[in-house]
Amino acid sequence: xxxxxxxxxxxxxxxxxxxxxxxxxxxxxxxxxxxxxxxxxxxxxxxxxxxxxxxxxxxxxxxxxxxxxxxxxxxxxxxxxxxxxxxxxxxxxxxxxxxxxxxxxxxxxxxxxxxxxxxxxxxxxxxxxxxxxxxxxxxxxxxxxxxxxxxxxxxxxxxxxxxxxxxxxxxxxxxxxxxxxxxxxxxxxxxxxxxxxxxxxxxxxxxxxxxxxxxxxxxxxxxxxxxxxxxxxxxxxxxxxxxxxxxxxxxxxxxxxxxxxxxxxxxxxxxxxxxxxxxxxxxxxxxxxxxxxxxxxxxxxxxxxxxxxxxxxxxxx
Ligand code: UDP
Numbered sequence: 001x002x003x004x005x006x007x008x009x010x011x012x013x014x015x016x017x018x019x020x021x022x023x024x025x026x027x028x029x030x031x032x033x034x035x036x037x038x039x040x041x042x043x044x045x046x047x048x049x050x051x052x053x054x055x056x057x058x059x060x061x062x063x064x065x066x067x068x069x070x071x072x073x074x075x076x077x078x079x080x081x082x083x084x085x086x087x088x089x090x091x092x093x094x095x096x097x098x099x100x101x102x103x104x105x106x107x108x109x110x111x112x113x114x115x116x117x118x119x120x121x122x123x124x125x126x127x128x129x130x131x132x133x134x135x136x137x138x139x140x141x142x143x144x145x146x147x148x149x150x151x152x153x154x155x156x157x158x159x160x161x162x163x164x165x166x167x168x169x170x171x172x173x174x175x176x177x178x179x180x181x182x183x184x185x186x187x188x189x190x191x192x193x194x195x196x197x198x199x200x201x202x203x204x205x206x207x208x209x210x211x212x213x214x215x216x217x218x219x220x221x222x223x224x225x226x227x228x229x230x231x232x233x234x235x236x237x238x239x240x241x242x243x244x245x246x247x248x249x250x251x252x253x254x255x256x257x258x259x260x261x262x263x264x265x266x267x268x269x270x271x272x273x274x275x276x277x278x279x280x281x282x283x284x285x286x287x288x289x290x291x292x293x294x295x296x297x298x299x300x301x302x303x304x305x306x307x308x309x310x311x312x313x314x315x316x317x
Pocket of ligand 1: 077078079173184185186187189190201202203204208210247268269272273
């Protein structure tokens with residue numbers, strides 16, 4: 001099997017690469033990553049001749065080799081990063097998917113990590129996959145939300161018109177080891193701020209909720225779904241932890257872990273969703289036995305330990 005993973009140097013992508021290389025049927029695992037938000041360090045621990053890394057933009061990717069399986073993860077996922085470069089965000093998701101479809105073997109598998117952002121600021125809770133969402137296509141989050149939505153359209157319409165072994169997941173606020181210290185999302189911000197002895201920045205009053213998924217739980221779900229041999233359901237499939245927790249609670253928890261750091265309020269960003277929680281009915285049916293077993297209290301502790309080491313190393317290096 002020849003497999004390609006775009007964004008394989010990234011936070012989630014690198015964890016997928018680890019799992020892919022455990023498979024004995026894989027002869028080539030090609031990572032395509034431009035290191036915009038990904039880091040080569042995330043694959044540093046791997047010593048395996050089957051792994052090849054091409055540092056380049058996925059939207060210009062071309063190859064004579066066709067791939068049996070393609071995993072398209074290349075995209076920033078953190079609001080400050082995608083808001084800073086909206087055009088590039090759209091290119092990596094949408095144009096990237098077009099380029100990758102060109103190098104998929106006929107009958108090959110195409111997996112795409114979409115996002116709970118397709119639900120926008122939801123009016124329904126929890127959000128089932130059938131909920132069409134409340135997204136503002138002119139807002140500052142739109143480059144991410146709409147490019148994920150349009151890539152879903154491209155893939156589901158390719159499935160309808162040409163056929164494809166498709167797997168589309170929608171991920172909900174994933175956090176954990178290998179997040180960039182300067183990623184800018186809530187959990188990593190709170191932890192890096194606490195480690196640096198700074199106040200934790202809560203946007204708005206912190207009553208907005210998210211469903212925080214620890215990376216190992218999420219990748220367990222992805223592995224089960226992506227690797228399933230026979231599948232009746234091409235997606236979209238919600239993958240996340242369905243325990244919904246206000247941002248302020250997470251900030252307070254982390255502040256207390258550090259003996260009571262100060263929490264300060266910043267203005268709430270435009271279009272910041274008020275709530276987010278996956279309906280996991282479908283996931284439970286399609287992935288029997290899978291569930292998120294790491295509560296955020298435990299996941300945060302593990303992430304703190306990882307960041308502690310990471311920040312020590314980056315000071316030395
Ligand atoms: N957030 C916050 N402080 C931060 C970063 C984020 O209060 O330093 C809030 C943000 O406004 C949002 C929630 O935490 O309501 C989750 O933000 P994140 O960027 O992690 O993910 P997303 O907005 O994409 O769900």
